[in-house]
Amino acid sequence: MKKLFVWMSILLISTGISAQEALWGGSTIISPQINADSSVTFRLAAPNAGKVEITGDFLPRQTIETAMGEMEIPGVAALNKGANGVWEFTSASLAPELYNYNFLVDGLKITDPSNVYQIRDVSSIFNIFIIPGEQADLYKVNNVSHGSVTRRWYNSPALGMDRRMTIYTPPGYENSNQDYPVLYLLHGMGGDEEAWIALGRTAQIMDNLIAEGKAKPMIVVMTNGNAIQEAAPGESSLGFAQQPTMQLPKTMEGSFETAFPDVVDFIESNYRVKKNKADRAISGLSMGGFHSLNISREYPDLFDYVGLFSAAITPFEQTDSPIYKNADEKLKVQFEKNPKLYWIAIGKDDFLYNANVDYRKKLDANGYKYVYFENEEGHIWKNWRIYLSKFAPMIFQE
Amino acid sequence: MKKLFVWMSILLISTGISAQEALWGGSTIISPQINADSSVTFRLAAPNAGKVEITGDFLPRQTIETAMGEMEIPGVAALNKGANGVWEFTSASLAPELYNYNFLVDGLKITDPSNVYQIRDVSSIFNIFIIPGEQADLYKVNNVSHGSVTRRWYNSPALGMDRRMTIYTPPGYENSNQDYPVLYLLHGMGGDEEAWIALGRTAQIMDNLIAEGKAKPMIVVMTNGNAIQEAAPGESSLGFAQQPTMQLPKTMEGSFETAFPDVVDFIESNYRVKKNKADRAISGLSMGGFHSLNISREYPDLFDYVGLFSAAITPFEQTDSPIYKNADEKLKVQFEKNPKLYWIAIGKDDFLYNANVDYRKKLDANGYKYVYFENEEGHIWKNWRIYLSKFAPMIFQE
Numbered sequence: 087m088k089k090l091f092v093w094m095s096i097l098l099i100s101t102g103i104s105a106q107e108a109l110w111g112g113s114t115i116i117s118p119q120i121n122a123d124s125s126v127t128f129r130l131a132a133p134n135a136g137k138v139e140i141t142g143d144f145l146p147r148q149t150i151e152t153a154m155g156e157m158e159i160p161g162v163a164a165l166n167k168g169a170n171g172v173w174e175f176t177s178a179s180l181a182p183e184l185y186n187y188n189f190l191v192d193g194l195k196i197t198d199p200s201n202v203y204q205i206r207d208v209s210s211i212f213n214i215f216i217i218p219g220e221q222a223d224l225y226k227v228n229n230v231s232h233g234s235v236t237r238r239w240y241n242s243p244a245l246g247m248d249r250r251m252t253i254y255t256p257p258g259y260e261n262s263n264q265d266y267p268v269l270y271l272l273h274g275m276g277g278d279e280e281a282w283i284a285l286g287r288t289a290q291i292m293d294n295l296i297a298e299g300k301a302k303p304m305i306v307v308m309t310n311g312n313a314i315q316e317a318a319p320g321e322s323s324l325g326f327a328q329q330p331t332m333q334l335p336k337t338m339e340g341s342f343e344t345a346f347p348d349v350v351d352f353i354e355s356n357y358r359v360k361k362n363k364a365d366r367a368i369s370g371l372s373m374g375g376f377h378s379l380n381i382s383r384e385y386p387d388l389f390d391y392v393g394l395f396s397a398a399i400t401p402f403e404q405t406d407s408p409i410y411k412n413a414d415e416k417l418k419v420q421f422e423k424n425p426k427l428y429w430i431a432i433g434k435d436d437f438l439y440n441a442n443v444d445y446r447k448k449l450d451a452n453g454y455k456y457v458y459f460e461n462e463e464g465h466i467w468k469n470w471r472i473y474l475s476k477f478a479p480m481i482f483q484e
Numbered sequence: 485m486k487k488l489f490v491w492m493s494i495l496l497i498s499t500g501i502s503a504q505e506a507l508w509g510g511s512t513i514i515s516p517q518i519n520a521d522s523s524v525t526f527r528l529a530a531p532n533a534g535k536v537e538i539t540g541d542f543l544p545r546q547t548i549e550t551a552m553g554e555m556e557i558p559g560v561a562a563l564n565k566g567a568n569g570v571w572e573f574t575s576a577s578l579a580p581e582l583y584n585y586n587f588l589v590d591g592l593k594i595t596d597p598s599n600v601y602q603i604r605d606v607s608s609i610f611n612i613f614i615i616p617g618e619q620a621d622l623y624k625v626n627n628v629s630h631g632s633v634t635r636r637w638y639n640s641p642a643l644g645m646d647r648r649m650t651i652y653t654p655p656g657y658e659n660s661n662q663d664y665p666v667l668y669l670l671h672g673m674g675g676d677e678e679a680w681i682a683l684g685r686t687a688q689i690m691d692n693l694i695a696e697g698k699a700k701p702m703i704v705v706m707t708n709g710n711a712i713q714e715a716a717p718g719e720s721s722l723g724f725a726q727q728p729t730m731q732l733p734k735t736m737e738g739s740f741e742t743a744f745p746d747v748v749d750f751i752e753s754n755y756r757v758k759k760n761k762a763d764r765a766i767s768g769l770s771m772g773g774f775h776s777l778n779i780s781r782e783y784p785d786l787f788d789y790v791g792l793f794s795a796a797i798t799p800f801e802q803t804d805s806p807i808y809k810n811a812d813e814k815l816k817v818q819f820e821k822n823p824k825l826y827w828i829a830i831g832k833d834d835f836l837y838n839a840n841v842d843y844r845k846k847l848d849a850n851g852y853k854y855v856y857f858e859n860e861e862g863h864i865w866k867n868w869r870i871y872l873s874k875f876a877p878m879i880f881q882e
Contacts, residue, residue, distance in 0.1 A: 120725065134590035136532065192532035196594040202604050202717065203724045209600055215724055229721045232646070236634040238658075248630070260636075260754055319600065323627045326601045326613055327518065356658055 115172060117200040118187075118215045124179045126215065128187070130198065133171025135191050139164050142187025142212070143468065144180050158435075162190065182219035183468060184287065186212040205284050207467070208276035209330045223294070224475050225287040230297035231257035235289050237279075237321075240352040244345035249310055250317035251349070252279045254289055255357070256296055256303035265360045267482040268305045268353055269391075271474070272370025272377050275398075276332035278318035279310040282474075285467045291475050301478040304367075305357055309349050311370070311377055313341035338373055338398070340407020343380045350388065364426065367481045369393025371470040372438070376400070380409050386420040391481040393429045395473040396465050399441045421454040427480055428456040431473045435464035513570060515598040516585075516613045522577045524613065526585070528596065531569025533589050537562050540585025540610070541866065542578050556833075560588065580617035581866060582685065584610040603682050605865070606674035607728045621692070622873050623685040628695035629655035633687050635677075635719075638750040642743035647708055648715035649747070650677045652687055653755070654694055654701035663758045665880040666703045666751055667789075669872070670768025670775050673796075674730035676716035677708040680872075683865045689873055699876040702765075703755055707747050709768070709775055711739035736771055736796070738805020741778045748786065762824065765879045767791025769868040770836070774798070778807055784818040789879040791827045793871040794834050794863050797843045819852040825878055826854040829871045833862035 117129040128140055145161030165173035186205070188195045197204055201213045216222055233256045239248050259266065271288065273281035282288045288306055295301035313336040316322040319329065336342070354361050368389045370378040375397025382392040421428075428449075432442045449456055459476060463469060515527040526538055543559030563571035584603070586593045595602055599611045614620055631654045637646050657664065669686065671679035680686045686704055693699035711734040714720040717727065734740070752759050766787045768776040773795025780790040819826075826847075830840045847854055857874060861867060 130592075132590070132592045134534065135592065191589065191592060191594075192530070194528075194530045194533070194589060194594075195597060196589075196592075197609070199593060199609075200727065201724075202607055202609060202727055204602075204609070206600050211595070211597075211600060211602070218723075226723055227715075227719060227721050232637040232648070234634050234636040236632050238632040239630040250630070317625075321625060323625050325616075325624055326599075329598065329600055 115200045117198055118213075120215065120217065121176070124181075124217050125177050126180060126217070127174060127176045128165065128189075128198065129200065130165065130173045130189055130191070131171055132173055132191055135167075135173070137164070137190075137192055138167070138173040139190040140175055140187055141190060141195075142185060143466070144177055144183075144185040144187065165189075180217045182217050182222035184214055184216050184222060184225045184471070186214050188212050206280075206330070207285055208332055221472065221475065224291050225471065226294075227290055228294055228297070230293055232293050233257050233289060233296075234260065235283060239317075240349070240356075242345050242348040244348050245313055245341065247316050249315075250279055250321055251310065252283050252308040253353075253357075254283070254292055254306040254308070256292065256305065258303065259305070259358070263358075264303075265358050265365075266303060266305050267365035267367070268307060268357075268359050269367040269369065269478065269481065270307045270309070270349065270378075270389075272309070272311050272368070272374030274370070274372030274374050275337055276330065276334075277374070278312060278315065278330075279308050280318045280321075282306075282308045285470075286474060287471055288474065291471065292478065295475065295478055302482040304478075304482060305353070305359060307349065307353055311342050311374055312337050313345060338376060339405045340380075340409035342377055343384055343409045344407065346377075346381045347385065363387055363390045364484065365390075365482060367391035367393065367477075369395060369429075369474075369477055370397075371395040371473070372398050372465065382425070383413065383416045383420045384409055386416070386423050390426040391429075391477075392425060392427065393473065393477040394431065394442075395470050395477075396432050396436050396438055397430070397442065397445075398438055399445045417454070418452070421452070424455075426484065428454070429459065429477055429480065430456055431459040431461075431469075431476070433461050433463045433465070433469050435462070436469075437465060439464075513598045515596055516611075518613065518615065519574070522579075522615050523575050524578060524583075524615070525572060525574045526563065526587075526596070527598065528563065528571045528587055528589070529569055530571055530589055533565075533571070535562070535588075535590055536565070536571040537588040538573055538585055539588060539593075540583060541864070542575055542581075542583040542585065563587075578615045580615045580620035582612055582614050582620060582623045582869070584612050586610050604678075604728070605683055606730055619870065619873065622689050623869065624692075625688055626692055626695070628691055630691050631655050631687060631694075632658065633681060637715075638747070638754075640743050640746040642746050643711055643739065645714050647713075648677055648719055649708065650681050650706040651751075651755075652681070652690055652704040652706070654690065654703065656701065657703070657756070661756075662701075663756050663763075664701060664703050665763035665765070666705060666755075666757050667876065667879065668705045668707070668747065668764070668766040668776075668787075670709050670766070670772030671706070672768070672770030672772050673735055674728065674732075675772070676710065676713065676728075677706050678716045678719075680704075680706045683868075684872060685869055686872065689869065690876065693873065693876055700880040702876070702880060703751070703757060705747065705751055709740050709772055710735050711743060736774060737803045738778075738807035740775055741782055741807045742805065744775075744779045745783065761785055761788045762882065763788075763880065765789035765791065765875075767793060767827075767872075767875055768795075769793040769871070770796050770863065780823070781811065781814045781818045782807055784814070784821050788824040789827075789875075790823060790825065791871065791875040792829065792840075793868050793875075794830050794836055795828070795840065795843075796836055797839045815852070816850070819847075819850070822853075824882065826852070827857065827875055827878065828854055829857040829859075829867075829874070831859055831861045831863070831867050833860070834867075835863060837862075 119127040147158045165175040198213045368378045375394040382389045517525040545556045563573040596611045766776045773792040780787045
């Protein structure tokens with residue numbers, strides 16, 4: 087065995103090109119290091135830096151004054167420089183959660199070169215780590231049966247293009263004759279068909295909830311809600327020249343809602359699914375909550391389960407789309423048809439909180455039944471992962 | 485429309501939490517900027533940095549002296565600091581290719597915060613960009629029909645675990661009754677089931693070759709060749725604590741080859757595939773070339789097409805695996821059965837060049853037929869993408 091390792095070592099160091107860059111670039115610094123008390127130590131080898139800080143959602147947020155009033159921004163903590171040029175910071179003990187962070191090196195925001203686990207959120211890339219336990223165990227890959235995740239293209243006649251979606255099929259889908267219910271899960275502004283599977287940990291949450299018997303095996307369809315896009319940045323013929331942005335046209339002006347039946351038609355023509363209202367759910371976060379509200383209202387026979395996660399509820403009469411016309415009449419029709427669950431979830435600190443209060447008042451005034459869930463914090467992926475974890479077990483149970 | 489944009493802007497700036505971090509963190513710096521003459525301008529806003537450099541495979545390599553002799557390492561170029569604190573460098577005109585790079589800020593290797601397009605290679609993450617044209621057009625997402633890419637788990641009785649693979653199915657697979665041929669495509673040391681789809685641009689290469697009529701529609705199976713692993717780093721129950729490494733046990737000691745029939749059995753039980761020798765190909769890079777050599781030799785009735793890309797050809801009598809026993813006799817049997825194509829490809833600068841020369845001498849001495857392709861440079865993904873682009877059109881054509 088010794089000879090083998092010698093040979094492997096030669097393979098690793100005997101050339102100066104790409105495959106070996108990986109080794110050379112790889113650091114022996116351990117960061118993040120999750121300690122026994124659930125504190126986390128972060129390290130960065132930067133002997134020439136004047137100042138190294140860390141920012142992330144595991145740090146207490148700071149309140150700053152702005153022209154628009156008080157604003158909360160992510161916390162920042164300083165790393166201390168060791169004699170070896172390695173900077174270090176150890177957090178307080180952290181509650182179970184999937185957290186994110188970046189380093190700030192002399193003010194420049196970078197990812198941690200010792201941690202390959204990174205996620206893109208719109209145009210930012212940050213590192214992630216998980217403190218296990220409780221809710222956070224749903225976000226881990228556990229020793230359970232795993233569903234399949236497919237990136238697949240479909241044709242949308244209404245939008246006149248081929249478009250990309252991400253589809254989760256539950257464990258056993260490929261080896262059964264069963265028909266499955268479908269959850270359509272929509273992203274927020276700046277997101278795309280990669281958002282829920284990456285930031286939302288959808289595959290892990292569904293695998294774990296299904297393994298625990300808490301959620302029914304279901305197909306989860308994560309489509310692209312930006313009607314201007316064929317696919318996520320980098321995945322369409324626009325190539326790499328275009329960087330992701332929140333400033334996309336055709337996001338909240340009716341195009342996506344109008345074209346949504348194309349998505350349902352594709353799924354119901356291509357997957358073994360149950361094709362009843364009772365076997366379809368739609369939910370989304372922020373803009374995706376707005377889309378879910380509009381789509382379920384526009385097509386009142388499609389969805390028996392509706393989930394509005396931190397929904398961007400707002401009057402949109404200023405756009406010409408028929409989707410937003412006669413909204414109250416359409417909503418009446420939707421609720422006369424008694425959807426099995428109309429679920430509204432939002433955090434107390436969400437900037438959309440009041441818009442959701444107003445919307446619930448309207449539902450209350452009309453006697454429309456819904457279930458409301460409120461928790462702490464605001465417009466963050468932490469909450470959307472929680473909402474998916476709570477919504478999925480409530481659907482398709484009858 | 486104006487009102488809508490005002491509302492959207494408020495949505496974007498009115499809170500200080502995660503979704504908005506993306507916006508705040510997002511930079512207005514354009515980098516990389518591909519110029520009309522195919523030069524590329526790189527920029528980094530780092531007003532406090534003392535020195536900013538760039539390294540990448542688009543720069544001429546440097547030769548350095550080491551204890552082991554001369555070694556080539558990636559080139560480095562200095563960025564110049566502008567009055568605004570933005571550093572800039574413009575390359576020479578570049579030939580069409582998919583290139584990679586990192587910045588070095590006061591010696592610290594980082595990714596470009598203005599470019600979300602990044603790929604992991606073992607434990608390193610670098611940015612990528614494409615200079616279009618010629619061969620590089622195969623690496624782009626073009627306006628052609630797209631296949632599907634699925635991450636799926638299979639059970640390997642021989643390895644005693646559930647394992648993850650990446651499967652490309654060609655455009656139209658889901659909507660036909662046709663049976664398809666299968667290419668098994670194996671990664672190198674330090675790689676996993678994500679390597680070929682990310683670094684290798686397999687989906688783009690196959691989509692484009694199929695659209696041009698150059699390759700037959702085929703299924704491409706990218707499995708994990710590290711017999712110790714269930715899945716790529718971060719995708720198994722080992723979680724995020726473990727960072728990727730090239731120093732894995734059970735990579736080149738027979739376990740993977742012994743267990744390979746589990747992969748074929750799974751694919752042939754779960755996909756609409758042709759189950760003849762003439763409809764199976766196996767190829768791989770470096771360690772994956774070694775695996776392809778051994779697997780095709782061990783199971784001489786399985787594969788009519790074998791591709792050794794920069795194969796790590798070496799005598800492995802020092803391991804106990806029966807896979808490496810009686811290798812010459814097994815090779816004789818394999819060639820007596822006349823495989824349709826035994827393709828060996830390597831770059832002139834590859835550190836495995838001589839091992840491949842020796843192997844070809846052995847084939848020649850025995851009159852075993854193979855096709856040899858040699859090109860410039862060495863053990864790099866640039867070459868492996870070229871080899872896949874050349875190998876795929878040669879298989880399943882009869």
